[in-house]
């Protein structure tokens with residue numbers, strides 16, 4: 001994983017923080033991010049490990065009511081690195097994520113990122129930190145205000161994981177570029193959802209947007225930044241909640257695929273019917289983890305992608321998108337009505 005400015009300019013490069021070179025030395029205990037010495041983090045030699053079939057696999061894990069998104073990138077052919085590059089965005093609500101990761105062959109995590117610090121996103125963090133080597137940790141920078149967050153941050157320090165500041169930055173994880181978009185100023189300090197980190201994932205021409213539990217307030221602020229592009233895949237904000245989507249958000253992002261991470265019969269009423277009408281409009285492929293299990297997106301180096309779900313075992317190329325199980329109860333007339341057509 002290496003880091004670079006999202007928009008490299010000569011002036012910006014002068015102030016570029018670069019990650020500490022780790023070749024041959026362990027990170028400091030409880031290290032906070034250090035001043036630059038190199039912009040490349042070289043792999044520690046670990047046995048060859050490439051369980052994925054494309055250069056990049058994005059897997060929206062079925063973790064029940066919560067979020068966990070696994071991003072893996074195979075080592076480039078001919079590179080010195082033999083192990084996969086691995087990032088995990090959020091860790092679901094519980095320890096069982098460790099078993100899920102192990103079953104998928106995940107043996108290390110380069111970057112562990114918490115979109116925000118609610119238990120349905122960081123509940124599995126401490127178990128991961130106890131079980132799987134992690135190199136870098138990033139959260140939204142909010143001071144610990146709950147026991148679970150405190151526990152996670154203590155683990156980060158105790159395990160010598162390097163804490164990365166949640167500023168606007170681009171992290172390279174193999175062939176994937178993760179553009180971190182911190183929440184613009186303005187949200188109340190205790191409003192975790194509206195202080196979610198958003199990640200824009202880029203592989204070739206492929207783009208995905210992962211906005212944590214952003215609510216309308218944050219979605220609107222992000223739109224104002226001009227940094228929200230048209231994307232191929234959108235992770236529905238806030239588990240398909242009514243406050244996690246707006247017509248303006250969808251008309252800017254124009255996703256072909258919408259992935260919603262949630263538990264069946266959850267007590268929050270997710271996904272909200274109105275949100276589903278928005279998402280299902282326009283023939284989008286809408287997939288829910290409670291119906292499909294894991295949602296797997298495989299991306300080649302040019303950015304061509306396919307979508308497969310764990311439970312149905314069906315490969316669904318975006319070109320053949322259309323009515324999906326999640327949208328079967330929303331007619332074309334219903335969805336047209338919410339889009340104002």
Ligand SMILES: [Zn+2]
Pocket residue numbers: 066067118120121213238239
């Ligand atoms: Zn959540």
